[in-house]
Amino acid sequence: MKRISLYSAIILTIIVTIVSCAPVESYDEALLIGKWKSGTLYYRYDNTGSGATWDTADDVTEAEGTKFTWVLDQSDLTHILQMDISGATVTKVYTITKLTSTTLEYKDELSGTKYTFTKQ
Template sequence: MRNKKVFLLMGLLLVALAATAVFVIRYQKRVHQPEVIEPEVFEKLKVDPDLIIGLWRSGSMYYRYNADGTGLTWDAAEDIKEEEASHFTWTVDKTLFTHLHKMEISDAIIPKQYHITKLTLQTLAYEDEFGVTAVFEKVE
């Protein structure tokens, strides 16, 4: 009789563990996997890349986008001026906004991609693959 109770208790414990594992795997959002922005959300949208050209600021961060697809970025909070800025190239395809940052020491290229969510004469807003939004105001 005691063995039956032990086996029954172990069986219930295994069922509870299996149910917990299914819940954790299925329903818990994984921190290491960013939310995917589905491409069809952006298929109908298209931005005018000419509106991006110029100097943009968000807090102490500055981005200068040139007409030839090159750019500069610097953080005034770190006492960096435009002459000391990091160089990058940029492209826009519909709403996909790509920055290719060149590392100074190793000449490695670091790609960063964003989806433009708003672009006007005075405002540039975009979102990265992790859902982080940046909003810039045009300086010049």
């Protein structure tokens, strides 16, 4: 029993050590600035930290898009959508998996859904 506990502690220590030492990805905000498209869905990131999203399938234009502010913290991309009718906000957090000058990929950790955008 003691042996088992000992092995377990060693393995746990190794795992914790491995996990804690895993490198965290960090992405360049400048690459994010611009308009991104995925099918009929659009996102626009402005260098002011604001942005908008719209879906032309719903007959929505860019000017009519939903406004949000965004924060990129390493790989965490947070969208904070501000409502007009209330002071309440809606926060959506995604994890970027790829960000180049032409491609943006991120993942919704809650649902596991992956999104891929191309730069416009």
